[in-house]
Amino acid sequence: MPQADPPAGATNLPEPAPASPDKRNETIQSVALGIYISVPFCRTKCSYCNFASDVFSRALFERYTQRVCEDVSHAPALAAALGSGLPSPVDSIYLGGGTPTLLDPAQLQRIFAAVRVQFQVAADAEITVECAPGTLSPALIESLVACGVNRVSLGVQSFVDQEASSVGRLHSRAVVLEEIARLRVAGIHNISMDLIAGLPHQTAVSWQYSLSELAATGVPHASVYMLEVDEDSRLGRELIAGGTRYHAHFVPDEDAIADFYIAACQFFNSAGLAQYEISNFARAGSTSRHNLKYWTRQPYLGFGVDAHSMLPLPPASPSHAVAVRFATPDALEQYTAGTELPSQPISQQQALEETFFLGLRLNRGVDLQALAQEFGDEAVASYAPILRDGLSDKLLQQSASMVSLTPRGRLLSNEVFGRFLRDP
């Protein structure tokens, strides 16, 4: 992307403010840590799924649990070796997958116990477990509550049974409703549900049915994803090849999927689930603390297969980087065998880029004034041409010092984010 002097008056850029490394470090260190733990095991592989998850023998679960617990106990040493430290306390834990609830209750308990031994977990920490509907037996829910879980994310995808089964989901609408009731009886009211726009057989009418059913449950949080068509899923490969396996010929076209997404934004906003991020909607006070960490560049530490981490570095870091990122392997065998984790230092420039394109995912957008205080006026001003073009293309909008995506910009978000990327 070209760099250019900021044209006067092109955007409402804030007054100059020098970057302050000490302030930056205080800000980063004063925020709490989020922990993500991935469990890559599934009962069946959904046809649209492009995650690092699969169906594995239960014999592997024990080795995996052991490995995750060991990694948790080595976290301070890993952070120190990377020149960082571990912010404290931990105020969010997210067990994702995969299907974490396939682990035995005793294995889940060992993982949470390992985290609590190693980290100071805040009393009001948000503790989420992703669950596949159809796995939430009373005994399992009891064990989640015993582990301190206070939030459940359900991969519903559709309330129309034919649509769910066409992509390999094993639950029905009735099972979802039963399990929500069971979670509430157990005291877990903070429930999120995922829907996918673009499943085979989906129509405008059936999509509206799923949206209405979700809102009618009264859950405080929802996520809506548009079907991803890529080489990493069976359905994606079939769609690219133009075939008919996996009900590929019943997948709605791109325009219809975009319309479904727009309908979801409009309907959920009118149903009290306000959109706060490209794919996420919440009732007042129920945004996902964990996911907000990614979009606001707060520190997080990941364990398990294909888990990503970002930790702050002190201002005196020899590399002059402001943070370090690292990720575990995405292959189970490689992960359990244990390999050295390649790490990537994040420069001040990269951190600013990330702050733009991650912050723009949020409906509230990014605050140019706050960015100038953190990164310096000159650095932020160099983005003026990109901001100006985004405003004139009606992909961005500005109110005082806040810049955010327009509804059209949210549909074309990848294109907008690409404009903010510069070569390292």
Ligand code: SF4
């Ligand atoms: S979508 Fe979820 S449940 Fe289905 S295969 Fe992927 S990770 Fe497993």
